Amino acid sequence: MKVLAAMSGGVDSAVAAARMVEAGHEVTGVHLALSRNPQSFRTGARGCCSREDAHDARRAADVLGIPFYVWDLSERFAADVVDDFVAEYAAGRTPNPCLRCNEKIKFSAVLERGLALGFDRVATGHYARLLPGPDGVELHRAVDGDKDQSYVLGVLGPEQLARSAFPLGDTPKPQVRAEAAARGLLVADKPDSHDICFIADGDTAGFLSSRLGSQPGAVVDTDGTVLGSHEGTHGFTVGQRRGLRLGVPAPDGRPRFVLDISPAERTVTVGPREALEVRELEGIRPGWTGQAPVAEWHGTVQLRAHGEALPARAELRDGRLLVRLERPASGVAPGQAVVLYDGTRVVGSATIDSTRHGTTGARDAQPVAAR
């Protein structure tokens, strides 16, 4: 098989490529240049777009003895991931750019270009498993639960999954590092990347302010009392506790959390932890890794990267996905994905559009409107 190995310059994608070579495939390495102004050198674990990462990917390809190229996807990335990220925050939502990158770049732009050029598969270092099933290939959680990245792959459809390879899904991370060292890959000790690759210094609020400017507004409690001010709703995420900078303590002395963000009114609503609890949510743009469920579905859902699996029921209604959680979840942020699992198998996903408290309370009577 002719395999295009996406090589970020990190240890995971290097070992993934090595395994494809060892399996006898004809492997070509590509590093995706995503940033328009690549940082020369990484700081800490941040950044996946730096010149140093391109260098590390190239050196890994040398060790593996495979051809290596750098593909410039910076324009697509800027439009489909970065601009989308900013627009989502501007709309009061909390997007997951890695998921968007997988959907729009790695398993779309790169995959399509690879297929056109005669490749059969795109291989990445994601921790997830592709297993044969009765109706075709199935996407499953990785064996290493701490590293599992099936959540950010939940947007992929059956055609994309059939053209993908995730060679690391059956291996715990420490073993991948040991394997990298044993194979002579110099990136064996390179730190994992955690942050948003296009915000090199990790200052998301600063990045958003530079793009969106200052849009001052009020921080209010659930009955509308003004508690403080802010420089822009894009600095907040539902469930956030830190950095609210409220001069007045709550009457009961307990910590307050962001409950709701309304860019139109420029208000951020805060309240007690219980008010964050969500029992129902609605997702838009549902997508499925295989067949869409026909009747009410029962399984578990994950509501954020590295979040826990929560038992839930779901159904499609007028193209929207309605999800009812069996136990309340806290701090569910619109813009994040709800990914549906049947055991370890990813069934599909949707983008969280609105949430409901689901018990008696102020927000129950007036569900958070779809924005």
Add this chain to the structure above:
Amino acid sequence: MSARVYLDHAAGTVVSPAARTALVEGLALTGNPSSLHASGRAARRLLEESRESLAASLGAHPGEVVLTSGGTEGDNLAVRGGWRARRAEGRDAVAVSTVEHLAVAATAAALAEDGGRVVGLGVDADGRVREDVWDRVDERVAVASVMWVNNETGTLQPLDRLVEACRRSGAWSHSDAVQAVGVLDVDFAASGLDLLTVSGHKLGAPVGVGALLVRREVRLHPVGSGGGQERDIRSGTVPAALAAALAAACAEAVAGRAEHRRRASELTGRLLAGLAASGLEGWRRNGGGEVSPAVVNLGFEGVRADDLLMLLDAAGIDCSTGSACSAGVVQPSAVLLAAGADEATARSALRFSFGPTTTAEDVDALLRVLPGAVRTARRVA
């Protein structure tokens, strides 16, 4: 890796056997050419013999040969060193064509940091400096630099017009001739140029050595400071063994240039005729009618050059896109953009370049895979 079909001689050609022998023999000498003892004198003798040989090959006086680390250093010395030498005369500008290699273009642009100006000499649709721009080389220009042969397209530049404009205005004339030596008849004295850059690895010497020819009346300012070993223009211990390799390669290349031209013209004709006969549509040769026979720059409609390069690479063929950034991202050709091409066209060009070892079989191997590779690359949306 199986045998490669190497069609990227303009990036770096094979080290000639004579250069290899000269290098190895030179490495056997112990000593620094600047030392005063017998060993030092032996190294100095090899160095000066190499300089004399190089001068003879290029139509220069030995005193006009400043040995360098390669083409980029030579261009830096000529452009920056020339500007520094003459700004006190009120010559605060350098004039450079808009299709120069970055060794000249970026050096000129960097002079702005020190208060310098860049006068651009625009080109026509073939990438040749236009007739109507030469009066821009005026009394405020310190150095005017126009390459002999364009590195991407092979286009020959009107150096006689450069020399004429410089004589009229009093500017120094410089030409980066790294793609010309060994192909065209490069004679420094006959050219009338004040400064000419040569690079070793384009003509059969190893990477890491080159020369700047500096007419004796021209006093450049140094760019780097140090011992001033080369005419007080260039500092650093001169590698006698590399100089010997450069001299040997240059002598061979110059002696063989008429034959190389003839063979390269045949290979170019074979490639163009073969492509025409293949039925492939939507391709053209860039660079116009007056081009080096050793460089064939082809544009393919609806293709991204980096896709095509990858497909050819996989098929065993080495060729080149215009340029890539330090991370490896292929850029649209600045030369084609300067010649008025749109960005898609500037991204669609590949350069094939021939050297003394290139054979008709190499061209035939390219012709067997190129049309199919272009069709595949066109499938990319």
